[in-house]
Amino acid sequence: MSTSGAGTSGTGTSGTTATGIGAPVRRKEDFRFVTGNGRYTADIDRPGQVCLHFLRSTHAHARIVRIQAGHASRMPGVLAVITGQDLAADKLGPLVCGWMIHSTDGSPMKMAPHPALTVDAVRYVGEPVAAVIAQTPEQARDAAEAIIVDYEELPAVVDPAAAQGPDAPLIHAVAPNNTIFHWQLGDAAAVADAFARAASVTSIDLVNNRLVPNAIEPRGALAEWDPGSDSYTLWNTSQNPHVARLVLSAFVGVAPEHRLRVVAPDVGGGFGSKIFIYAEEVVALAAAKRVRRPVRWICDRSEAFVADAHGRDHVTHAQMAFDRDGRILGLRVKTIANLGAYMSTFSSSIPTYLYATLLSGQYAIPAIHCAVDAVYTNTVPVDAYRGAGRPEATYVIERLMEVSARRLGVDPAELRRKNFVQTFPHQTPVIMSYDCGDYAASLDKALALADYQGFGARRRESEARGRLRGIGLSAYIEACGIAPSQAVGSLGAGVGLWESAEVRVNPTGTVEVLTGSHSHGQGHETTFAQLVSDRLGIPIDTISVVHGDTDKVQFGMGTYGSRSGAVGMSAIVKALDKVEAKARKVAAHMLEASEADIVFENGAFKVAGTDRAATFGEVALNAYIAHKFSGAELEPGLKEGAFYDPVNFTFPAGCHVCEVEIDPETGRVAIERFTAVDDFGNIINPMIVEGQVHGGIAQGIGQALMEQAVYDDSGQLVTGSYNDYVMPRAVDLPPLVVDTTVTPCPGNPLGIKGCGEAGAIAAPAAVMNAVTDALGTEEVPMPANPLTVWRVLQKAGRLQAAE
């Protein structure tokens, strides 16, 4: 490890000076953020830029009879009003879902056309109907309000469980019964056989509540067209600018890839919601050419509630069969997944290959069958939100384990332990092959840190004060490191999911790392530099990480699915291998030695068995001045690129323990303790990993206790602002106890598994297991907010009184 002193000026812990792999290096990006010098999309100011505002549907379902925009287009400051007809005239194609799912009968999913601005009908509240471009945001807003749209209202359906019913209105002609696909995974006959042999069966019905991702930076787009070259630049709040460029080019047809530059500058959180290619950036690009000015759209928060893809929204019935000894024989799951009014970019993959494939959890389950119906409803499109399918799977299996343990009268920890996968690799009945893990190690450590043994005394103490106390576990697993391209291609993915990297060594020995990953809070500028510092033995301050610009980075798949460490950093390792190999050749010429005799250690190339050596910087300089070798022997320069395609998913796993206390007078649930022990494989920066876990847990607790996107029967989003949609604040959360166990991942060169989603995946089940433990009933829906809990308690009280 080098000791450059970056991340110094501080607390005097050794961790602030070491910069290699495993050190809690303070983040390189923080200086700009704590001084207000971050550069987010809304901070960019292009000469002559004008404002874009969307007129959005106020109806959940209606036919558009007529749009009258004549008056609006003549209002002060207005440059243009654009409708769906205009985009069609520009030959801009619809937005697409990039993952093909086939129904059980072999038919392809029923993907309805999704124009950026609708033409014939509106299908959810918030759907963009027209766009106004004006000099100021106020003028654009005023003009949008002056557009008259004649709607013919149609009945709406918002509940996924009702969407397939005979009375439900048809949302798209291509999808009878509003059904996008009937899909299944696993062996139904084997499961039927397992249930026939079972000593007992646990059955549960669950609703995984609809969530709004709510990154604190709202989405935005700034589009500019250059008439001289007929090329575009789009600054965009994106987690994956190259994918945005690919889709906008190849599918929507805005411009060919080589004439479209997408820049994702500093991005204020994503959590999945900034993966997708949305209508607003399409319209901004089209408008920029139309008005020949840079066009800027910055989303309002209330607008974001209906403009950003939502998450979750599953209705599930699940059954687990056990033998007499408490071993799981089989699992049967039936889920209806709400995909909203249109299929968003990756929507079809979430309730299928990111969900059903994880239903084996940490357990050796001989037979699993999962059937999923994806349905259209008159709601905002639903797509990946932190965890994406895996929180839903974990909620199903970890609620089943807890309910089963209570039903069987055994310790929930011990029922889990009895069924843990013990040997690896382990092939589940639902595609995944777990490569490594030690689930008992995480469980034991979590139980010790949570003082599981002492819970009884704490519960009695709570009861003495008239409070209800409960404890719950969640032994989750997730599939990260997304993803082996060939494997996902065989499952319907439209793209490969490798990652690319380029390592540019400058003549002065400084290094630029170009990565296809994108950082929007994850700290890649630090962790990726740690990897390079560790490997090349150079100070971390001499390394910069470049990302988020399609003109700089050749290609990349972006950041989601906890993939940037396991896949993105593995690509950097591959590029570093090539840099080192080339540098050895240069060093051999410099040191007049055989390449085979060159050793590279501690930042220096040495001739084995001699005192002859050259520093990395000296070798870099010689690679460029090229005085020590001829062009016939070696190419000058020191710059290498690599693409890395993983061979398997990675499987982070762990155990989270939640302890709650409930005030029966108010129904308020207080999280008293939350303990997380995770196995992420090897860790580059434990400080950053802990931060990722903290944030994930907060979102998981939010889902369990507070957050819910609520639609009324007419399709109006009732929770459409921060006044109505309750997100965790500091006072709602306790200090979190976070620790790790380590089984290095055998599938990638760094042994990394990924850490970004674990908290959001594990926490909801842990919290709800604790809440149901405290309340003594399993019939508690998420979110267990005070009203819900109070109602559960009132119902229980009435039942008691009636007995």
Place this chain on the structure above:
Amino acid sequence: MPVVSMTVNGNPVRAEVDVRTLLVQFLRETLRLTGTHVGCDTSQCGACVVHVNGVAVKSCTMLAVQAEGAEVLTIEGVARGDALHPMQEAFRQNHGLQCGYCTPGMIMTALDIVRRKGHELDDRTIREELEGNLCRCTGYHNIVKSIAAGARAMAGDDPARQQAAE
């Protein structure tokens, strides 16, 4: 259009504004001080917190013209050149930020908490005082740590800097 004048980060400024211009719009769009962020439209998130005459204010809740003659401090005015204020340094040392979007508002709020509550802040006090600030990345754990550490560090910091924060 009316003319508004105020002092921002020690510099006198004067500009014509539309009467409905919010202070946050004036700071961001007119003065191009983009460190102050907008995260919502209901005064819930606190990303836009600045100090007006020494007191923390959500700059989306007042009009620019209401700040006539005021002393305004934004995140850009907290550090002294490259030397971070102890509260900024505490956020860096304690990993009190991830995406950085809520951070300016968190730091400006933190300075106001120290002004009102002093240098020894317990976990509960900080969490209750952060009721007007949302963060979606950190789970608040490290923000709370940062503010406690920053408050303590400010006690030992030189008076000139403290004045800037107060």
